[in-house]
Amino acid sequence: MTHWRDYDPLKLAQVVVFLALAALLPAPAALAGSSADEIKNCPDQNWCSYHRTVDTAWRHSPLSQVNTTNVKQLRAAWIFQPGDPRMGLHTTPLVIDGYMYVSTNPSTVWKLNATTGERVWAYVPKLDEAIVSRSFFAHTRGLAVGDGRVYMGLADGRLVALDEGT
Numbered sequence: 001m002t003h004w005r006d007y008d009p010l011k012l013a014q015v016v017v018f019l020a021l022a023a024l025l026p027a028p029a030a031l032a033g034s035s036a037d038e039i040k041n042c043p044d045q046n047w048c049s050y051h052r053t054v055d056t057a058w059r060h061s062p063l064s065q066v067n068t069t070n071v072k073q074l075r076a077a078w079i080f081q082p083g084d085p086r087m088g089l090h091t092t093p094l095v096i097d098g099y100m101y102v103s104t105n106p107s108t109v110w111k112l113n114a115t116t117g118e119r120v121w122a123y124v125p126k127l128d129e130a131i132v133s134r135s136f137f138a139h140t141r142g143l144a145v146g147d148g149r150v151y152m153g154l155a156d157g158r159l160v161a162l163d164e165g166t
Helices: 009-024 036-040
Strands: 094-096 099-104 108-113 119-123 143-146 149-153 159-163
Touching (some): 094 143, 108 149
Antiparallel strands (some): 094 099, 099 108, 108 119, 143 149, 149 159
């Protein structure tokens, strides 16, 4: 068994920073929406945070268009392939007022038209590869949307706030 002292100090520091940032993630995730009232009362058609709303952990949509009698009739409306399929999607997309916000690995943010799947914009940061290459886990862990901004922790340890409109 490998002892913790045998690990690279930079990697250990990254893990500590990652865990510290991860402890803060529920707070930004709760900021989805544009006002405190919208955050607490996420409109039915939106998915404002990881669990959809901040006051429950149900991950349940109150929409009733899909039910046990018509679920077998569902078909794909559109498909979004963000890049390298081996990286997969590790986060819950957020849907706010007709737009879907998706983060993909290693640190790309996409704004899509939720109805058509059409790309509105993408943010592809220039990452510090010296940090990313030594990282235990260079994957994104989700987004928060609020007050006209899209927030994301990057794979190299930085936090960005993007203008939601552009």
